[in-house]
Amino acid sequence: MTADELKKQAAARALELVRPGMKLGLGTGSTAKHFVDLLGARVVAGLDVICVATSEATQAQALSLNIPMSTLDDTPELDLTIDGADETDPQLRLIKGGGAALLREKIVAAASARMIVIADDGKLVERLGRFPLPIEVVPFGLEATRRAVAEAVGAAGAAGELILRRDAAGAPVVTDGGHLLLDAHLGAIARPELLAQALNAVPGVVEHGLFIGLASGAILAGPGGLKLLGAIE
Ligand code: 5RP
Numbered sequence: 001m002t003a004d005e006l007k008k009q010a011a012a013r014a015l016e017l018v019r020p021g022m023k024l025g026l027g028t029g030s031t032a033k034h035f036v037d038l039l040g041a042r043v044v045a046g047l048d049v050i051c052v053a054t055s056e057a058t059q060a061q062a063l064s065l066n067i068p069m070s071t072l073d074d075t076p077e078l079d080l081t082i083d084g085a086d087e088t089d090p091q092l093r094l095i096k097g098g099g100a101a102l103l104r105e106k107i108v109a110a111a112s113a114r115m116i117v118i119a120d121d122g123k124l125v126e127r128l129g130r131f132p133l134p135i136e137v138v139p140f141g142l143e144a145t146r147r148a149v150a151e152a153v154g155a156a157g158a159a160g161e162l163i164l165r166r167d168a169a170g171a172p173v174v175t176d177g178g179h180l181l182l183d184a185h186l187g188a189i190a191r192p193e194l195l196a197q198a199l200n201a202v203p204g205v206v207e208h209g210l211f212i213g214l215a216s217g218a219i220l221a222g223p224g225g226l227k228l229l230g231a232i233e
Helices: 003-015 030-044 056-064 102-110 142-155 192-200
Strands: 023-026 050-053 078-083 112-120 133-137 161-164 180-185 205-208 217-222 225-230
Touching: 003 030, 003 112, 003 217, 003 225, 023 030, 030 056, 030 078, 030 112, 050 056, 050 102, 078 102, 102 112, 102 133, 102 205, 133 142, 142 161, 142 180, 142 192, 192 205
Parallel strands: 023 050, 023 078, 078 112, 112 217
Antiparallel strands: 133 180, 133 205, 161 180, 217 225
């Protein structure tokens, strides 16, 4: 079975959590895209939900499927957010932002009573950090911010290159919020909470991809079946 088929299985299991009348957060990325596709089919069949997207890409996909969309201004409290992740550890601490949507993803997750992660089981790691940690920064003062981020990373007991994310044409990737991304190649993050605190304190850092205390459960699909972490129902 391919990784994409596994992602679709996880998405299909998450769809079982959706009830009529729910206010949903819709994640970003290839796994969340499967969920939105499946949700769209249910909406066509009469399911009544209202949704908030975590990116312009997901917003466009959902609208193309006639999923009723709202904003956090009009719908500031959500019942459930379904989103992918780049890594999760067994305690449901996540790295997110591989798809450049971490800022809106974190805001939407924080506005949700529950966030459930959907992924193939290759995303489950004992220790976070093999996937480069995305750090969203404002363009102003980029080099000064990069140095301050390096210091904060070191103070939290981690180390590694900070690489400005670029697209295939070599241009810096600009997020939906108009910011840039530094990908921190840390290898292993011994103390994610400490690193999250240190990054939060750096002027110029808008947000980072460590999601701690936000996910209540995870649906991980592997060749041997689904593995559930945390509270799913
Ligand atoms: C986007 C994200 C995605 O959830 C993460 O990158 C996983 O993506 P995929 O489902 O394509 O593996 O955080 O910012």
